Amino acid sequence: MSTTPVPQPGAAAPPPGCPAHRLYGPEAEADPMGLYEKLRAEYGAVAPVLVQGDLPAWLVLGHRENLDVARTPSRFARDPRHWRDQQEGNVPADHPLTPMTAWQPACHLVEGVEHERLRGAITESLARFDRRGIRRYVKRFADQLIDAFAQSGKADLVADFAEPLPMLVMTQLVGAPESYGPRLVEAARDMIKGTETAVASFEFVSVTLRELVERKRVVPGRDFTTWLVEHPTALGDDEAVEHLRLVLIAAFETTANLIANTLRMVLTDRRFRANLSGGHMTLPDALEQVLWDEPPFMTMLGRWATGDTELAGTPIKAGDMLLLGLGAGNVDPEIRPDLTVPVHGNRSHLAFSSGPHECPGQDIGRAIADTGIDTLLTRLPDLELAVAEDELQWTSSLLSRHLVALPVRFTPRGSTVTGSTPVPGAGRPAAETPRTAPADPPTVPVAGKRQAGRSSWWSRLRGRR
Structure with a gap:
């Protein structure tokens, strides 16, 4: 799963210098949580990924970082008109994510x-x-x-x-x-x-x-x-x-x-x-x-950077798409070092x-x-x-x-x-x-x-x- 895909015609390349993992296809669908942990071990709290059509995005894996993105719309807007790939014509009208990313x-x-x-x-x-x-x-x-x-x-x-x-x-x-x-x-x-x-x-x-x-x-x-x-x-x-x-x-x-x-x-x-x-x-x-x-939702589409910024030490460019990793954030070792300990009664999850x-x-x-x-x-x-x-x-x-x-x-x-x-x-x-x-x-x-x-x-x- 850790290959550098060849961008499809009309699709943007992965972020420079970052081999990205696909979040779709048989391998990712077989064990999504396993993939999230592999990405966490390789990149930390924010990882470069590819969605359908090999379009680049950032998957937010850390609990604190998910909250940061979700709570600061001034930096990470929910409005998909910020999406650079959309502006540059890389997302066709019949793209599988269009129902969720078209404004x-x-x-x-x-x-x-x-x-x-x-x-x-x-x-x-x-x-x-x-x-x-x-x-x-x-x-x-x-x-x-x-x-x-x-x-x-x-x-x-x-x-x-x-x-x-x-x-x-x-x-x-x-x-x-x-x-x-x-x-x-x-x-x-x-x-x-x-x-x-x-x-x-x-x-x-x-x-x-x-x-x-x-x-x-x-x-x-x-x-x-x-x-x-x-x-x-x-x-x-x-x-x-x-x-x-x-x-x-x-x-x-x-x-x-x-x-x-x-x-x-x-x-x-x-x-x-x-x-x-x-x-x-x-x-x-x-x-x-x-x-x-x-x-119920392991990942949530989407947020778009309103300007050049940084998240967990990762440079994010204006127009980049970010995916909230709700499932990954909920098992972040920073907040749950021992997953065998029950956390019922605690509603600070990201669900x-x-x-x-x-x-x-x-x-x-x-x-x-x-x-x-x-x-x-x-x-x-x-x-x-x-x-x-x-x-x-x-x-x-x-x-x-x-x-x-x-x-x-x-x-x-x-x-x-x-x-x-x-x-x-x-x-x-x-x-x-x-x-x-x-x-x-x-x-x-x-x-x-x-x-x-x-x-x-x-x-x-x-x-x-």
Whole structure:
């Protein structure tokens, strides 16, 4: 991985004198954290890297340096119009990162007074939600998703639970029909992977959300979209669409990853199982630990130097792109010399970034994850991994690392009696074979000491909330 790539036609060269590592491709995607540590050992807190198209950038690896970049927009702006490669024509319109680096009238791509105006519309609209009401939505949809597999005694907690739950809740919160959800999630995830179809997915999301905005201007409701378009800042349709997309994409990917990673941890990590059985960790504690160790976004695009400057002794030129290394910063030896020491209860991680562009919806994401997982563990207290831990697989992109599947087994149970209709898309067509479920009928595990112990530490996990 430590080769000096030959720049592609039309692409800028790596920073002078610095061989750069690609942050895309099979090697980088196989072990992103391993690559970050290799870069840290070679370069320190700031490393030269290449993104798609072999475009140069700086990956910020240090915790302190990430905070410096995130908190000083005067030096490192969020506005991509500063990007020198963009100005020089090195970023074609169909570039995989265009959906995330092309300037749009959105709060995360502007600074100063305009940023305050646009972000205020988001934060004040989000603040109108009743948190107890959000948790009721989460509980209802979580129960419906669990109902779809509770009688089978087996499930894939990624496909059957972690991915659809945030989508169902957020489509409800923005006032969209539930049928919007599955395709929106698919397109949103495709966008942030930087695939060849990312631009087409970006267009689909834009058209879908524009239709929603237009509908809410005519028929308002008690939802985020209505509050956004009715906000005193008088957002135009383009601005409303951009901010809806921002909120939805962030909520889908980050919350799904947070749920999946937390469930994997409590199913597989003996260190935390011991703490849980001893009553020393609650579910919110577990969520915070995961936000340290496996943040939903490992890397965040992007910041651009507003002038020639220096970061951790590294000269940065005006127009250079910087990537916030959230995952790398969270394991910086300067702040975590011993990664085996739990840090739950400490919220100084970088999972939601920092500074003026810190994630405004992080409390809603935590509420979805916390309530959803609590509902699952209450309903299915004897969950256990159905495969060996080393059989679990991940897919990685420039921004995130995503657990492919989390197959589990448990004692089959009946559905809840809620009187609610099934979740759209929660069940599979009869002809489709579930990814992780064998065709033969499920067997009911025999109750024993191991199950009783598991039930005990699940109940301790849910306790002391």
